[in-house]
Amino acid sequence: MTASAATIAQPTHDAGAEPLIRVHGLGKHYGALEVFRNIDFDVGAREIVAIVGPSGCGKTTLLRCIDGLLPHDVGEILVGDQRVIDPIPGVAMVFQHFGLFPWKTVSENVAYGLRMAGASKADIARKVPIFVKMVGLAGFENAFPYQMSGGMQQRCGLARALAVEPSVLLMDEPFAAVDAQTREILQFELLRIWQERPTAMIFVTHSIEEAVLLGHRVIVLKGRPSGVHEIIEIDLPEPRNRDTLRLARFAELRERVWATLMREAREAEFVLER
Amino acid sequence: MLNNAIRRHAPFWLSILVGIAIWEIAGRSTSQAFMVPFSTTMLELFRLVTSGEFIRQFLDSSQLFLTGFCVALAIGMPLGMLLARVPALRIGVEPYLMLLYATPLVALIPFILSMMGFGFAPKVLVVFLFSVFPVIYNTVEGARSIKPEMIEVARSFRSSEWALWRDVMVPYTLPYTMTGVRQAIGRALVGMIAAEFFLSSTGLGQLIMTASQNFDTAGVFASVLVIALIGVGLMRLGTAIEKHFARWRQ
Numbered sequence: 001m002t003a004s005a006a007t008i009a010q011p012t013h014d015a016g017a018e019p020l021i022r023v024h025g026l027g028k029h030y031g032a033l034e035v036f037r038n039i040d041f042d043v044g045a046r047e048i049v050a051i052v053g054p055s056g057c058g059k060t061t062l063l064r065c066i067d068g069l070l071p072h073d074v075g076e077i078l079v080g081d082q083r084v085i086d087p088i089p090g091v092a093m094v095f096q097h098f099g100l101f102p103w104k105t106v107s108e109n110v111a112y113g114l115r116m117a118g119a120s121k122a123d124i125a126r127k128v129p130i131f132v133k134m135v136g137l138a139g140f141e142n143a144f145p146y147q148m149s150g151g152m153q154q155r156c157g158l159a160r161a162l163a164v165e166p167s168v169l170l171m172d173e174p175f176a177a178v179d180a181q182t183r184e185i186l187q188f189e190l191l192r193i194w195q196e197r198p199t200a201m202i203f204v205t206h207s208i209e210e211a212v213l214l215g216h217r218v219i220v221l222k223g224r225p226s227g228v229h230e231i232i233e234i235d236l237p238e239p240r241n242r243d244t245l246r247l248a249r250f251a252e253l254r255e256r257v258w259a260t261l262m263r264e265a266r267e268a269e270f271v272l273e274r
Numbered sequence: 275m276l277n278n279a280i281r282r283h284a285p286f287w288l289s290i291l292v293g294i295a296i297w298e299i300a301g302r303s304t305s306q307a308f309m310v311p312f313s314t315t316m317l318e319l320f321r322l323v324t325s326g327e328f329i330r331q332f333l334d335s336s337q338l339f340l341t342g343f344c345v346a347l348a349i350g351m352p353l354g355m356l357l358a359r360v361p362a363l364r365i366g367v368e369p370y371l372m373l374l375y376a377t378p379l380v381a382l383i384p385f386i387l388s389m390m391g392f393g394f395a396p397k398v399l400v401v402f403l404f405s406v407f408p409v410i411y412n413t414v415e416g417a418r419s420i421k422p423e424m425i426e427v428a429r430s431f432r433s434s435e436w437a438l439w440r441d442v443m444v445p446y447t448l449p450y451t452m453t454g455v456r457q458a459i460g461r462a463l464v465g466m467i468a469a470e471f472f473l474s475s476t477g478l479g480q481l482i483m484t485a486s487q488n489f490d491t492a493g494v495f496a497s498v499l500v501i502a503l504i505g506v507g508l509m510r511l512g513t514a515i516e517k518h519f520a521r522w523r524q
Contacts, residue, residue: 064426067430069426069429069430087429087430087431087432088432089432092430092431093427093430095423095426095427097421097423099423099424099426099427101424101427101441101442101445101446102522102523103445103446103522104445112427112431112441113431115437115441116428116431116432116433116437117431117432144522145522146522146523164431
């Protein structure tokens with residue numbers, strides 16, 4: 001038995017239960033350019049779904065549609081029983097370039113989402129330190145973004161999203177703008193935090209390793225316009241941690257995603273050559 | 275420590291002393307009708323200040339300057355942000371702004387005089403026109419340079435339009451507006467003197483005009499010196515304000 005059933009009382013994903021996010025037949029154009037079509041997938045309430053695909057395949061556009069930042073043309077997105085047209089409560093996004101407000105301190109940035117959600121002053125004062133501490137920024141409450149490294153800035157971005165206690169976290173290549181070492185540290189931090197507070201999560205990334213390490217399922221987007229090419233079940237034991245990287249099954253799954261993507265990359269090259 | 279401070283500031287004070295010396299010598303070796311020496315200027319300034327005449331005119335000018343400048347800020351800043359947020363409005367309004375910014379505004383004074391006559395309001399309008407354009411211009415440039423990602427963050431967290439202005443647009447744009455404010459200070463001072471020259475004569479402008487008409491060169495020099503010093507002081511204040519609002523920028 002290689003699956004997670006052997007571990008008891010560990011947080012596990014519940015892909016079998018009623019999904020929280022449902023994406024049905026989603027399609028999107030930018031003018032004459034069709035970005036993607038017929039996207040179908042679900043995400044469970046305690047499931048991490050990673051989306052990988054070649055550059056320009058519309059992963060980020062898809063995520064922005066799911067956040068309600070961009071309108072979609074065809075199909076529908078449901079979070080719980082709410083249709084997404086505009087940003088809805090309970091969904092928070094972590095941005096690739098952090099999206100921190102440079103004139104706000106760490107605490108003020110973390111408080112931003114709460115303030116926009118109309119939280120009381122007392123509530124904000126109580127919650128902000130909890131999330132600042134959770135992401136490991138205790139002691140930097142009054143630092144401005146320009147005083148911090150990229151890794152610390154993204155910790156702040158993560159705390160801002162977590163602070164609104166969302167049921168859905170949307171991650172837009174959140175670790176793409178930090179160096180490799182920091183990226184690894186942040187991946188395990190994210191796993192630790194998710195195990196503490198599991199949510200539905202869609203994690204868009206360029207990194208196959210990151211997708212396999214974090215995702216319970218990996219969605220490979222393909223083609224032009226892109227569509228869901230393959231959904232790969234990642235049956236690695238929970239909880240995921242540094243040891244996960246050493247498992248033979250991890251290498252196997254990584255190879256499998258890699259092979260799928262490389263086939264795509266070659267096809268894409270072919271298209272360009274013709 | 276003290277030695278360092280002296281070494282740093284010595285060239286400045288030395289240069290000031292040399293300047294005063296040249297002024298003094300030049301003033302003593304030419305006709306008093308063209309130029310008066312530094313010492314005479316200072317004596318005249320002292321007389322003007324102690325007679326109360328100077329303070330009265332100074333307050334008069336300050337009132338004009340502050341009113342015009344505050345109106346320019348109160349209109350320029352929100353207008354600039356609105357123009358940045360509503361592209362169609364900006365495209366429509368920009369040619370007129372550019373036209374007015376490029377016009378030597380002194381040329382408009384006769385027109386303002388015939389439209390509004392003498393009094394306080396037309397003078398405020400002149401100061402306003404001199405100072406409003408750098409404020410608008412810099413505010414628009416600033417507000418337009420907001421990274422789209424920041425607007426996205428605000429939208430993603432379900433910010434209202436009002437909260438977007440309060441939490442994102444205004445704090446982001448303020449340093450740019452302050453650059454405009456610094457540029458506007460110098461222009462507002464020119465506008466103030468021009469208004470006092472060409473419209474109803476009051477304030478420091480009147481002091482210069484009257485002294486000049488009476489061939490009172492010392493009076494002219496004293497007033498010009500004070501205006502120049504006020505200008506320098508205001509510019510430095512502007513730079514300090516600009517720095518204060520930009521402290522989060524690297």
